[in-house]
Amino acid sequence: MARYGQRPENALKRANGKHNPLNAYALAITNVDHVAFKPFQFNLLEFIDVGKPARALDTLQEVFRNKKWAYNWSESVLEPIMFKYLDLCVELKKSHIAKEGLFQYRNMFQSVNVGSLENVIRGYLRMAEEKTENAREQSAQAVVDIDDLDNVATPESILLSAVSGEDAQDRSDRTILTPWVKFLWESYCQCLELLRTNAHVETLYHDIARMAFQFCLKYNRKTEFRKLCDKLRKHLEDICKLPAQVANVSIAKPETQQLNLETRLYQLESAIQMELWQEAYKAIEDIHGLMNMSKKMPVPKTMANYYHKLAMVFWKAGNYLFHAAALFKLFQLSKEMKKNITPEELQRMACNVLIATLAIPLPSAHPEFDRFIETDKSPLEKAQRLAILLGLFQPPTRASLLKDIVRVNVVNLASPQLQELYNWLEVDFHPLMLCSRVQSVIESLQAEENSSLVQYVPALQDVTLVRLVRQVAQVYQTIEFSRLIDLAKFTTPFHMERLLVDCVRHNDMQIRIDHKKQCVHFGIDLSESQREDNPEGPTLQSMPSEQIRNQLVNMATVLHQAISIINPNKKKLEREKLRSQMVTNYHEHKVQDHQRILQRRKIIEDRKEYIERLNTAREEEEQRR
Known part of the structure; x- marks a missing residue:
């Protein structure tokens, strides 16, 4: 300490020397001119010079732990020190130590200089991303094959590595790339926890969330993607519970709602790219909840993206x-x-x-039927x-x-x-030409290049086949199975037989397949019928079972028509009898009804007079006062 205090230029030269592997911010550190930092500065440069970054990191930790000095320094003094601190944390992969320093720095400058806090956090993540990318270039492993980065060394993986014959390349990939990917993931989580409730860095929080989604996409981290979605969902719940303060994030603000909505849309896009459809559905629910929370509807572009x-x-x-x-x-x-x-x-x-x-x-x-299934x-x-x-x-x-x-x-x-x-x-309604006509449309769709309509072809074929079966059932009582296959241009006998079984299960059609005679029977059971009175789609006639089902209704209609033909004056006589009864009833009660109406009218008039007297008395009392 004494000799560095006498000749600091020697420490500066060694800090910037060609043998120093950690001199990215050494020049900025040496330019810090503060009496309280001088002892730490000389220790730091000495440890860096002799290749002991861990001891140098311990020295910088003392700076931030000494709140008596650190809280009195300006951001111009602490920012280069913080950058060097984070540089050492990244180099040594000490994410928990970086978290401690970032929390201290946030407490110092979150209300004084938000720009400095944002620069420090972005620089920290940029350093972690660069190191991870360098490790990825050095390693032949494009994607980390570990399920959960939070549990890298599981007992199963240790046993598997002990008995498996992995080569040197596999071991180097595990030692080079995996630790950096784990460190980068921890860095994103720490920064999100750091900024989740601070309204001054709300935009930075959502930027880091999108960076974390990009990380999951780049390294195909499905487990981490699920954890990130749960973390953001938990943060949103915590924000809704926060008291209304200036420094806190408020979900009632339109800006906060818009930022959360954009982040959830990015989350939905990422989930679709990773084919995590359950997470995509959860993201849709979150987006819908944010839309309902907002007082005004989102812009049409956002709604169009949402529907798409x-x-x-x-x-x-x-x-x-x-x-x-x-x-x-x-x-x-x-x-x-x-x-x-x-x-x-x-x-x-x-x-x-x-x-x-x-x-x-x-x-x-x-x-x-779904109501009787216990689910x-x-x-x-x-x-x-x-x-x-x-x-x-x-x-x-x-x-x-x-x-x-x-x-x-x-x-x-x-x-x-x-x-x-x-x-x-x-x-x-044309069962003989239905499939051939639809097949011509399908061929024209398949002939178009980059057509988005081709994905509907299998479902469209199944709908066409069900339509064919329904129409054939209205024309034929029995049809050869080979003839049915000829009418269905784009199917196999096995697929057609399975489709007939599904028609019986789901559409309640009456179909029986006779494998011995290689034919199909339609609508031969008169004891049951479809529930719908008017079948969906084009129809030619009702099935025999449907005609039996409506037999009582048809019989009642015919009987009413027969009665009107046999005795056409019956209704006229009934009307005249009813009219005479109504006239007799009127004459019997007309005097009583008239007296009741007059009495009701008198009550109404008396009530009006009483209300007028009350109003007049009230006005006179007010005038006298």
Whole structure:
């Protein structure tokens, strides 16, 4: 200490020397001119010079632990010291020590100089990202193959590494890349915890959240992505519970709501890219909650992005009904809000909505069966929750969506081939040509390059086959299985047989397959019938079982018609008898009714006079006062 105090230029030379591996901020440290920092400065430079960064870090820790000095220094003095402190923490991968220093620095400058705090945190994360990227370039391992960075050395992994024949490259990857990825993840979490309730650094908090999402995407960290989503959700809950203070983040502010909404949209986009569909659905629920919390609706661009992502999540979940409903909401929003929309863009959106609606599987004829299945949540409750996410009062149905797209002219805005497809599936009844017509449309869709409509082809084929079976059942009582396969142009015998079984299970159709005679029988059981009086889609005639079901109603109608024909004057006589009874009843009670009306009128007049007297007395009393 004495010789460095006499000749500090020797320490400065060694700090900036070519042998010093940690001299990124040494020049800034040496330029700090503060009496209280001189002893720490000489110790720091000495330890750096002799290659002992851990001892140098201990020296800097003493600076921040000594609050008597540190709180009296300005940011111009402490900022270069803080940068060197964080540089040593990054070099030694000491995230917990970096957290301690950052919390101390936040307490000093969060209300005095927020810019310095933001510079320090961004610099810290930038250093951690650079080190991690360098380690990634040195390692041949592109992605870390550890499930959870918070539990790197599990007993299973230790045993597996002991018995497996991993080569030197695998071991070097585990020692080079994994620690830096773990350190970077811990750095993001610490900074988010540091800034979560401070209103002055709210923008920085959301920037770091997006950086953490990019980290999860870059290194394919699915476990950390789930933890990050839960952490942000917990932070939002804590913000809602905070008391109203100037320094605290307030969810009532429109700026805070907008920042949280943008971060959740980025979270949704990242979840979709990582194919974490459950997290994507949770993000959608969070976005919907933030929208309801806001007093004004988000901008149309944000809502369009929301509906687009929602439709994508529903499609991946196999929920074709709500996928089509989301696309329909997106179409309505774009048509109403987008001023310079082109006819080509409008046609493309109409085609998406139309083919998505046509691809919805035909509904079950007995939906009330779901009420008797003991599950945690009934399908109706789930459908209502999904409808709320779309801003609908009740869950949509395939029939209601078809009515809506006809009402808003979606069918006429679509391409001519899709208009024909709609007519063939929903209007015309032609089982012999149905599949061949639909197949021509499917081939034209598959011929187009980069067409987004190709994804609907398998679902559209299944809907067409069910339509074919329903129409064939209204024409044939028995049909050869080979003939049915010939009518269905794009299926196999196994797939057709499975589809017939599903039709019996879900649509309650009466179908029996005779494998011995290789034929299919339709509607031979008269003891049961479909629940719906009017079957969905084009129909030619009612099935025999449906005719039996309505036999009593038809019989009652015919009997009423026969009675009117046999005795046409019966109703006239009944009316005259009823009229005479009404006239007799009137004459018997007319005097009593007249007296009651006069008495009621007198009561009303007396009450009016009484109220007028009260008002007059009150006015005279007020004037006298």
